[in-house]
Amino acid sequence: MAPQRFREQFAQIQRSMPDVPLAMGPDDTGEFLYEKGVVLARDGEEARLVEDTVREHFTTFAGLDPDRVRRAGPRTNRTGITRIRVADPGEGGAEGDPAVAGALRSLRTLEGRAGRRMVSRNHIVSIAVNACPGDEPVPLPRTAPPNPAPAATPYDAATAVGVLVVDTGLVRDHRDWPLLARTDGDLETDECDEDGVLRQYSGHGTFIAGLVAAVAPNTDVTVRGTLNDAGAILESEFGEKLFEAVDEGGWPDILSLSAGTSNGRTDGLLGVHAFMEELRTRRTLLVAAAGNNGSATPFWPAAYADLPGWQDTVVSVGALRADGAGAACFSNHGPWVRAWAPGERLTGPLTGFTTPVPYVYQHSTYDDCRYGFSYACTCRHPRHSGALSEPAEGPAKADQVMFEGPAQWSGTSFATPVVAGLVASYMTDRREGDPRAAGGRLLAENTGVAEVRGEDVPALLPPTWTPAAADGPGGGE
Structure with a gap:
C-alpha cells in the first residue's frame, strides 16, 4: 500500500x-x-x-x-x-x-x-511541513557547507534588520553554529523523546533561523516556540499566540511564518482576522509559506497576499525544486502565491554539535511522485521506510539515521525564510528602512523566472545558493 x-x-x-x-x-x-x-x-x-x-x-x-x-x-x-x-x-x-x-x-x-x-x-494550524510534509530531514557530514552559503554582508548592530520567526523554537546548542551565535528566542521544550530519539520537526525553527542568517547576515533573528507542540495549534488559539509573539519583543521588520492551513474558502481565517487587521496598521512585512499540499487551494495566512488591503503587507512563498527551474512537486501554487524561492534540499543547521542524535523516519517514500512529477523529487529520494506507514505486507521496520549537525530539508517552510532573508538583504544593501517597500521593490526589480504549472512566476534566487545539476536528484523534468 x-x-x-x-x-x-x-x-x-x-x-x-x-x-x-x-x-x-x-x-x-x-x-x-x-x-x-x-x-x-x-x-x-x-x-x-x-x-x-x-x-x-x-x-x-x-x-x-x-x-x-x-x-x-x-x-x-x-x-x-x-x-x-x-x-x-x-x-x-x-x-x-x-x-x-x-x-x-x-x-x-x-x-x-x-x-x-x-x-x-x-x-x-500547523507548520507547513506538518499536515502534508514536503519531506523529512536527511543527515549530512559535519563538514557539509550550508546552501545557501553565508553571504559576505557584515553585521552592523545599528542597521541590522529585525526578523521574528514564529515556529518550533531553537535547539539548545544552536549557538554552536557561527551563523546563529546572536540568535535569541525560545528553546524547544523537548528535542528528543523518552528514548533519546529526535522528535519529528525538532530543529525546524533552528533550520529556518539558519537560512535567514545565511541569506542576510545583517539581521537580528528571534525565534519564538509558538508551535512547539508537534507544530500544531488550534485556530482559536493561534491568533492570540501571534499577538504574544510580537508583544514580547515588539513588532519586527519582518515576520517569517512557515505555518498555516487551508479552509476551503477565499476570505481568510476567522481566528487570525484580528491579528491580520492589526498587522495592516504596523510596518511589519509578513513572509508566509504557501504550504505543501501540491494544491491551488488558498493556504492561510499566506493567501492574504491576494486579498484587498493586504497585498503590500504579506508575501506568500512557494518552493522551487533544487535546480530552480520549476516548482517543487509538493508546493502549493496559484495566483495567490506572490514569490517563489528554492525550497528543495536546502542545507542548514538541524542540531548542535555536542552529541549525535538518532532520528527514526516517520514517512515512507513512494515508488512514484505523489503529484505526478517526473523529476527525482523528494517523494522518491532518498529511499526510506517510515514508522507511520504500513505497507500491504504489514508494518515495515522504520529506518534510523544519526544527526550530528547539518541536514538537507525541503518544504515551503524553508523557501519562506530564504525570501525573508532576501528582503532583509535588500533593506541593508539599499538602506531601505521600510520592509514593505523593500519587499515590493525586490519583487518589481527581480528578473528571475521559473515555470510553474505552465506559467512564468517570479523566482527569487539568493546569489550564494547553488542549484543542483539538471539531471541530478531534485533536478529537471
Missing part, C-alpha cells in the same frame, strides 16, 4: 493533541484538519446570534441535538473569537463532522445578508 502522508500526519497530530478530537475536511477528503463538535464565531452579540441560529436549525435537522449548542469557552483576548460547541466531539469518526457541517450551513443565509463570514470550523 502506498503511504498516505496526510492520514499519517492526522494520527501524529492527534496523538500530540489527545484532548482535542479531530476530523478531516472538507468532509472525508484530506485537505485540512479541524476540531470536532465546535465552531468559531466572533464574540458578543454575533456569537449569540450564531448560537440561536444553529440551535433553531438543529431543532428541525434530523439527528442533531439543539440542547448541545452552547459556548465552549471564553473569548481569546484580542482575537475576539468564541468557541461554540454544537455536538459531542467524542461521537463519530474522523471522516468529517456532520454537526459542524450543519452548523455552517445554518448560517449561510445570514452571512449572505451580512456580507461576511460569521461562523467557521476551528482548524488546526
